[in-house]
Amino acid sequence: MKQAELKEAIRLRWNNRAESFDSSPGHGIHSQSEKAAWISLFTGIMGPSGTSVLDVGSGTGVLSLLLAEMGHKVTGVDLAEEMVQKARDKFKSNNLPAEFVIGDAENLPFRKQTFDIVINRHVVWSLTDPEKAFREWKRVLKKPGGRLIIIDGNWGRDVPTVRRIWRFFSRILILLTEFNNPWVGNQKLDRLLPMKQVKRPETDVEILKKLGFAVRVEPLNIPRWSGFLGYLKHGHHAGMDFLIVASL
Template sequence: MQTVTTFSNHDLRDEIKAYWSVRAATFDSQPGHEIFSEAERTAWHALLRRHLGEGDGREALDLACGTAVVSHLLDDLDFRVTGMDWAEPMLERARAKASARGRTIRFLMGDAENTMELDDSYDVITNRHLVWTLVDPLAAFREWHRLLRPGGRLLIVDGDFVNPGLVARLARRVSRWLTSAGNAQNGPSAEVLAETHQSILSRVYFSGGARAEAVVALLRQAGFDRITVDTDMRAIHRTQKKNFGFLKGLERATQHRYAICAEKSATG
């Protein structure tokens, strides 16, 4: 008798895409994702200006744009923005947000590690909280280098979310205890998402933590130079603090978070 064996064609990238598709429904309700005050918006604008300058009509690609928070910040600074994400539910919200603001932002579905865009297409590439999820960051960085025009800049905003300090570890333990003790109505779905997040994190390239120095080493290998690491995120964190609970705010303030700016040589 013949037997039929079922195989799965899903890989880690599929799991990551599915995870963020689910997260889209609540993404803009969470501090640290969406912007909840003009003071926070101003702090983000200052970070972008510090590393990228004013847009002046330059072409910017916001990779893994999600619901387009950073895309709108770039648009505010007069960049001509393309937002790319591979989760359609995220893009649906991104398009709706741009429509509500009356802004012209181009949105594409695509893979940040293989964009299918033309060589030398952009003056600026940005991403926030993308690098820690990459399966093959060196290939991704080479792809981003290819997309930039000579003299173009890449800005990465990310962090090490694997190796928290002592204060952050204690805050997480207390937070988990409080959730299990008194917040059961949202427990099951939150627990499932947390387990999925942890499963993904354990299998990506930076499973040991996306430390800035490790990211910089790969950027250099991909051909970038004039690389700067900016760990002064205090202005942004101060404005976010009022929207976080005490424990979450404490965790965020003690994490290794950074902005890395890298350039493509003016000679290509």
């Protein structure tokens, strides 16, 4: 598949997910304890209110909304126009200012040195050219002092066997309890995505250091579920998510 075709497949994938995106654990925020955990995390790493933030792959604006509520100046960019519209509607209903644009994470429609922080969650794994994207994110960061925040998980080929087995049976459970097929349109596309084929966050760190970032990696433990059934369906994620803070 050519890169243009792959990007189009990715755009369609997330357009198709826009309607149900917020209901998925790890995407929406589903409890006060989860929201409090995100606020605690961002209070420690975002700096003072009023910071200019670019949310790359902003989706329906879940994290953008939280950051705006904390007083930051937020801009969002996403390849999927349905996601962008959901984010705009969300901010309008909450009477909060933000700009959301349709754009490619690997070719951003912004001038250089525009933002204090570039942030993304569960985006890097879906990039067609992660090194190109990292260079773009560096380009739009203010220097010195700009920071890149990556929130993602190690769910490529390096996943331990027990986690793979748990994930397989959890998908069956999701199919039976939610009447939603978690395999649809995923496996063929995932095999074409570079960051699904490597060990993370080690690969991220290698690329970032090559680009001149100082890098810090931490485990990320934000609750994704509630109750025993939720644990069976989503507990295989526990301990696999990570936070990268890369500074210029």
